[in-house]
Amino acid sequence: MSTPLTGAARLEARFAMRKAQNQAAFIAYIMGGDPDVKSAQNLLDGLPDAGADVIELGLPFTDPMADGPAIQAAALRALNAGVRTKDVLAMAAKFRKKDVTTPLIVMGYYNPIHHMGCEAFTTACIESGVDGAIIVDLPPEEDAPLRAAFDGAGLALIRLATPTTDDQRLPTVVAGTSGFVYYVSVAGITGALVPDADPVERAVRRIRNASGLPVAVGFGIKTEEKAAQIARVADGVVVGSAIVDAMAQNGVEHALELTRHLSNAVHTAREEAAQ
Amino acid sequence: MSKAPQQDIWPDARGRFGEFGGRYVAETLMPLILELEGAWDEARNDPAFTAQMDGFLRDYVGRPSVLYHAERLSEEFGGAKIWLKRDELNHTGSHKINNCLGQVLLAKRMGKTRIIAETGAGQHGVATATLAARFGLPCVVFMGATDIERQQPNVFRMKLLGAEVVPVTSGTGTLKDAMNEALRDWVTHVDETFYVIGTAAGPHPYPHMVRTFQSVIGREARAQILEREGRLPDACVACIGGGSNAIGLFHAFVPDENVRLIGVEAAGKGIETGKHAASLKGGAPGVLHGNRTYLLQDKDGQITDAHSISAGLDYPGIGPEHAYLNDIGRAEYVSATDKEALDMFQLCAKLEGIIPALEPAHALARVADLARELGPKGLIIMNMCGRGDKDVFAVAGHLGVEI
Numbered sequence A: 001m002s003t004p005l006t007g008a009a010r011l012e013a014r015f016a017m018r019k020a021q022n023q024a025a026f027i028a029y030i031m032g033g034d035p036d037v038k039s040a041q042n043l044l045d046g047l048p049d050a051g052a053d054v055i056e057l058g059l060p061f062t063d064p065m066a067d068g069p070a071i072q073a074a075a076l077r078a079l080n081a082g083v084r085t086k087d088v089l090a091m092a093a094k095f096r097k098k099d100v101t102t103p104l105i106v107m108g109y110y111n112p113i114h115h116m117g118c119e120a121f122t123t124a125c126i127e128s129g130v131d132g133a134i135i136v137d138l139p140p141e142e143d144a145p146l147r148a149a150f151d152g153a154g155l156a157l158i159r160l161a162t163p164t165t166d167d168q169r170l171p172t173v174v175a176g177t178s179g180f181v182y183y184v185s186v187a188g189i190t191g192a193l194v195p196d197a198d199p200v201e202r203a204v205r206r207i208r209n210a211s212g213l214p215v216a217v218g219f220g221i222k223t224e225e226k227a228a229q230i231a232r233v234a235d236g237v238v239v240g241s242a243i244v245d246a247m248a249q250n251g252v253e254h255a256l257e258l259t260r261h262l263s264n265a266v267h268t269a270r271e272e273a274a275q
Numbered sequence B: 001m002s003k004a005p006q007q008d009i010w011p012d013a014r015g016r017f018g019e020f021g022g023r024y025v026a027e028t029l030m031p032l033i034l035e036l037e038g039a040w041d042e043a044r045n046d047p048a049f050t051a052q053m054d055g056f057l058r059d060y061v062g063r064p065s066v067l068y069h070a071e072r073l074s075e076e077f078g079g080a081k082i083w084l085k086r087d088e089l090n091h092t093g094s095h096k097i098n099n100c101l102g103q104v105l106l107a108k109r110m111g112k113t114r115i116i117a118e119t120g121a122g123q124h125g126v127a128t129a130t131l132a133a134r135f136g137l138p139c140v141v142f143m144g145a146t147d148i149e150r151q152q153p154n155v156f157r158m159k160l161l162g163a164e165v166v167p168v169t170s171g172t173g174t175l176k177d178a179m180n181e182a183l184r185d186w187v188t189h190v191d192e193t194f195y196v197i198g199t200a201a202g203p204h205p206y207p208h209m210v211r212t213f214q215s216v217i218g219r220e221a222r223a224q225i226l227e228r229e230g231r232l233p234d235a236c237v238a239c240i241g242g243g244s245n246a247i248g249l250f251h252a253f254v255p256d257e258n259v260r261l262i263g264v265e266a267a268g269k270g271i272e273t274g275k276h277a278a279s280l281k282g283g284a285p286g287v288l289h290g291n292r293t294y295l296l297q298d299k300d301g302q303i304t305d306a307h308s309i310s311a312g313l314d315y316p317g318i319g320p321e322h323a324y325l326n327d328i329g330r331a332e333y334v335s336a337t338d339k340e341a342l343d344m345f346q347l348c349a350k351l352e353g354i355i356p357a358l359e360p361a362h363a364l365a366r367v368a369d370l371a372r373e374l375g376p377k378g379l380i381i382m383n384m385c386g387r388g389d390k391d392v393f394a395v396a397g398h399l400g401v402e403i
């Protein structure tokens, strides 16, 4: 076998694989180090077997301005357990020792990265087997330093498109992006409002045309039914708050069980729609 | 000190003051911020908008505020002549209304139908609720649960004015958490909502907008001191929470090379104790609430808790223009402790018959030193940016008095 793909290429390969099967990819978000590193590592390590195609690993931050109560609480639990950025990257490194095919990206806020330095953060991502990042408060207007470092390393700096991103702005958002585009399905915070499939379908088409990349949809998707609906119109479906809540309330096994149900719903959605 | 720069060359088109400022917001907000920037550029170049502002500043806010020679404080400190810019006499009791007026008029102009704001001491919340009432707009104010506790009179005032006050329990329940919650509200109500930010921070164009609205303070003060003293002051002094009253006083004086500009941060229990709100003197550059500026943070870039006796200064950041003025050496930044502020609060009341807010009481502590340093020939303008009515319960508590 040839050397495994890394970075943006590893992400693109997974989306291509699902596409070839006429399936949407299932993307699971968990908070790094929530409620402690050991439990979170067990959850992370179990996600591929539970059907996660891509993993988003949250970097805890004290001021998560775009997140709803579930993910705010998760970040606080991790921080209170003493978890910092380097600990979450260490979780990724451990994961990568066992799994070289599942793409893993980190998701967080800019200040801890700014503090570490964009170059140092990029190096740390490479060393930990992280393939990309979504930095919520780093719009295209401000992401040049991190983008330059990521581009040089073949890592994907994934941009967000939202219901407020109009046609005029969309080219700015998708310019020079790689891996996939994340469509924030509702104007709001994570885990609050639930998206309707119809406007999402139109948006996905628009973004796919503008970017030439797969489009994953997240924010507010919590049930198998909703995940399946979105899977029929998007290239990927992201679930975060629901898994984070399951982890908080009932622990690792329960969160993995939910992941299995959701990923199954996503992977079989188009087949079922065709019947 | 470096050569005094012209004051209107920054921010640049990207909202930068040197290396500071910018627009670090989630993509959902980015189009809104660009829309706001467009509306702001248009409004500030429209004489009709300026005329409307001026009319309300005169008839509703009560401007110009007077410049008052604080004779007994000057005597007490035994040095320079101290002039107080009496922005505490404005309607609602602080400088905050200068900015709220501008932003609410802009909101009306943009056709927005709902106003939101964050507040710490409650002064910005009260000023926003006041203007929302005046212009018939519904208003929601986010306020940290800790601050609600220590600023009860203002909470009641906001409710009387028809605003909804939403307690924020996340984080430390103070100003930064209220700002997080206001941003969360804004991303959820993108079409109809105007977010009135209360200090010279946040994403571009807020720092520029707030500075512009507050700069009336320094423009008036500069003309007033020239009229009364026939010369410019040796120093302008103001307290710093996010920096709006300070930048408001400083702005007109920035090109006046020989006028020292001095910002006073809250040192809380002392900078060395770690329990303070002095972002410039005790922080490092970082990104929070839409701008790059100095922040209180740990070595992982996690924001650390600010501490100040004054809810209005209890913020772990500072407006980006102050970060810039500090870096280029045009302004000086010092600090005052909780204890010093409490002492000055009482001293000012006893000697001048003016009960200051706890925020400007911090500035007064450094005015005392500076007056001695400058000597009898010196001239100082201090921004008396708020009155202490809101603080009397909290101060009584600190002094062990039951009321």
Ligand SMILES: Cc1ncc(COP(=O)(O)O)c(C=O)c1O
Pocket (backbone or CB within 6 Å): B094, B095, B096, B120, B121, B122, B123, B124, B198, B199, B200, B239, B240, B241, B242, B243, B244, B245, B246, B311, B312, B313, B357, B359, B360, B385, B386, B387
């Ligand atoms: C009277 C008064 N002064 C100062 C401040 C601090 O804000 P800024 O630094 O923006 O003037 C506040 C904030 O609530 C205030 O109420």
